[in-house]
Amino acid sequence: MFGFEGDTIASALHAGEVKTFSTSLVYNNPRGFFCGIGKCSSCLMRVNDIPNVRTCIAPLKENIHVEIQNRLPDLPKASFEQIPIESLSFDVLTIGAGPAGLCAAIEAAQKGAQVLIVDENQKVGGQLIKQTHKFFGSKQEKAGTRGVDIAKELENELNILKSQGKINVMLDSTVIGYYESKKNHLFGVVKRNDYKSQFLEINCKAAIIAVGAMENMILFPNNDLPGVYGAGAVQTLMNVYGVKPGKNVLMIGAGNVGLIVAYQLLQSGINVDRVVEAAPRIGGYHVHAAKLRRCGVPIYTSHSIKEVVGKEKVEGAVIIKLDKNWQPISSSETIVDCDTVCLAVGLTPSTRILSQINAEMEIIPEAGGYVALHDESMQTSVKNIFVCGDSSGIEEASTAMIEGKIAGISSALSIGVTKDKENLLKYIDELKLLRAGPFGDKPRAAKKIINKLVKI
Amino acid sequence: MKNYEKTGVLSNNDITIPDLQYLKRGVAIVECIQHIPCNPCVDSCPFNAISMKDINDLPVVDFERCVGCGKCISVCPGLAIFLVKIKNKKALISLPYEFNPVPKLGDNIIALDRMGVNRGSALVKRVVKSGKTSVITIEVDDSLAMEIRNIKV
Numbered sequence: 266m267f268g269f270e271g272d273t274i275a276s277a278l279h280a281g282e283v284k285t286f287s288t289s290l291v292y293n294n295p296r297g298f299f300c301g302i303g304k305c306s307s308c309l310m311r312v313n314d315i316p317n318v319r320t321c322i323a324p325l326k327e328n329i330h331v332e333i334q335n336r337l338p339d340l341p342k343a344s345f346e347q348i349p350i351e352s353l354s355f356d357v358l359t360i361g362a363g364p365a366g367l368c369a370a371i372e373a374a375q376k377g378a379q380v381l382i383v384d385e386n387q388k389v390g391g392q393l394i395k396q397t398h399k400f401f402g403s404k405q406e407k408a409g410t411r412g413v414d415i416a417k418e419l420e421n422e423l424n425i426l427k428s429q430g431k432i433n434v435m436l437d438s439t440v441i442g443y444y445e446s447k448k449n450h451l452f453g454v455v456k457r458n459d460y461k462s463q464f465l466e467i468n469c470k471a472a473i474i475a476v477g478a479m480e481n482m483i484l485f486p487n488n489d490l491p492g493v494y495g496a497g498a499v500q501t502l503m504n505v506y507g508v509k510p511g512k513n514v515l516m517i518g519a520g521n522v523g524l525i526v527a528y529q530l531l532q533s534g535i536n537v538d539r540v541v542e543a544a545p546r547i548g549g550y551h552v553h554a555a556k557l558r559r560c561g562v563p564i565y566t567s568h569s570i571k572e573v574v575g576k577e578k579v580e581g582a583v584i585i586k587l588d589k590n591w592q593p594i595s596s597s598e599t600i601v602d603c604d605t606v607c608l609a610v611g612l613t614p615s616t617r618i619l620s621q622i623n624a625e626m627e628i629i630p631e632a633g634g635y636v637a638l639h640d641e642s643m644q645t646s647v648k649n650i651f652v653c654g655d656s657s658g659i660e661e662a663s664t665a666m667i668e669g670k671i672a673g674i675s676s677a678l679s680i681g682v683t684k685d686k687e688n689l690l691k692y693i694d695e696l697k698l699l700r701a702g703p704f705g706d707k708p709r710a711a712k713k714i715i716n717k718l719v720k721i
Numbered sequence: 722m723k724n725y726e727k728t729g730v731l732s733n734n735d736i737t738i739p740d741l742q743y744l745k746r747g748v749a750i751v752e753c754i755q756h757i758p759c760n761p762c763v764d765s766c767p768f769n770a771i772s773m774k775d776i777n778d779l780p781v782v783d784f785e786r787c788v789g790c791g792k793c794i795s796v797c798p799g800l801a802i803f804l805v806k807i808k809n810k811k812a813l814i815s816l817p818y819e820f821n822p823v824p825k826l827g828d829n830i831i832a833l834d835r836m837g838v839n840r841g842s843a844l845v846k847r848v849v850k851s852g853k854t855s856v857i858t859i860e861v862d863d864s865l866a867m868e869i870r871n872i873k874v
Binding site for chain 2: 402405408557559700703
């Protein structure tokens with residue numbers, strides 16, 4: 266098989282029509298990947314005899330041996346053994362180089378902090394790099410600019426600071442844990458190189474957690490068949506790697522993600538059979554729905570997916586009408602002919618590292634699940650641990666960027682490398698303004714609880 | 722609940738339609754009916770014809786000021802702005818287009834309405850590329866001025 270430089274193992278496999286990445290341990294069911302952005306375990310494979318390689322983010326290299334993992338893997342022969350542990354110190358560690366993390370790292374560095382930014386991917390930009398649509402918002406948040414271009418602008422700013430020695434960037438690396446330390450904060454980082462790993466200790470005065478969110482899954486028979494993908498995975502395949510996820514797609518969920526990804530599928534020349542939405546009304550912006558409708562794609566509100574049909578892969582799906590109480594109406598099933606089912610049913614903040622740090626957490630449905638309580642400066646209940654972006658509560662990329670800027674400045678203020686508070690208040694006001702409309706109801710309600718409960 | 726919240730399709734009652742005198746001159750029709758935090762259209766207008774109280778407000782076009790330059794069409798992130806000009810029983814409709822292939826001047830293409838229904842053929846009168854969003858001006862019968870909102874090449 267072959268692929269292109271810059272591909273991941275999973276994108277190259279998809280391009281080569283290989284969609285089964287593993288089989289389930291008990292029933293031996295075929296499994297494909299799901300989230301496509303390094304959050305879930307669906308794409309784990311054995312690469313060059315190293316088990317559990319996350320193929321959706323692992324870079325493709327020449328002459329590698331990739332195998333399906335059909336049993337519990339054996340522990341690899343201590344891959345850390347021969348490589349000594351490296352210890353590094355920084356003022357601020359930023360975990361995640363998406364819109365929030367990049368803005369946080371840039372602000373902190375501009376205020377005079379020595380910053381390290383760590384990301385699991387080969388490139389910075391997080392999910393911005395697949396957002397081919399123009400963003401909403403105002404001029405300050407680069408409205409009217411496509412997400413992928415915002416990522417380039419932020420990368421340029423990052424590179425300037427990098428060349429000035431103010432920011433260090435560590436890619437293809439994962440922060441795997443937080444450790445007790447007498448002084449400052451101590452994190453463990455695994456840096457990958459040819460699928461082998463090196464362990465590093467990072468000591469920092471402040472840390473900014475900007476690790477994003479994970480696509481939600483819903484329950485229905487055969488939801489594990491290859492061809493049932495998260496919307497983010499579909500978007501990554503087509504917009505980042507230029508790989509068509511399928512030929513005929515059923516989209517589940519008419520929030521902004523579902524509507525935007527459905528439109529981008531059409532732009533890639535892929536048919537979208539329909540969009541189904543369990544709620545009685547379309548959740549995303551009307552303008553996104555209108556774009557789809559005038560291309561002839563129907564949106565079925567008060568409908569849900571009942572099951573997926575197929576043996577080795579998705580061969581179709583059954584959808585069903587829901588009544589006022591969201592209960593399925595009997596005999597209202599329709600069979601949809603499709604080879605891909607795309608789930609855009611919401612996101613859950615990624616917060617495990619915050620739990621481990623022992624930041625005070627709370628389930629806040631409006632924020633998408635468990636989130637770390639934080640104050641207006643984005644500081645959690647643990648001193649000098651900040652959070653921003655989707656991992657602080659699900660919202661838009663525009664608000665994630667402002668939250669990142671706030672967290673960046675706050676961290677620099679808190680560790681004493683600056684006293685300049687001016688922009689901080691400006692950003693806090695900008696954030697309030699963006700959330701002031703009816704689509705800001707949910708984040709506003711969430712942040713009200715999140716902010717109220719925090720005690721530092 | 723408004724019908725478009727369920728269907729994603731606006732009716733002409735949901736938007737402000739300018740008087741014929743303005744349509745004859747050619748003006749921007751903004752099909753943006755939800756209070757979303759977004760305002761690039763306001764900044765894009767060289768004639769200050771689009772206004773908004775704050776970023777969450779709805780854009781309002783001052784048809785007296787609008788000269789129909791169409792600058793706002795490719796700026797709107799929601800692809801919700803169209804330009805309509807009525808002349809000699811024909812309507813010239815300028816719309817944002819983000820698909821490949823981009824039609825060429827003089828092509829005959831299919832005109833689609835807000836539900837994506839084929840409403841007959843249309844002649845391409847003008848193609849302006851602005852970044853990755855093209856603005857395509859098509860000519861249709863004037864009875865379709867407030868119906869046609871998309872094309873199929």
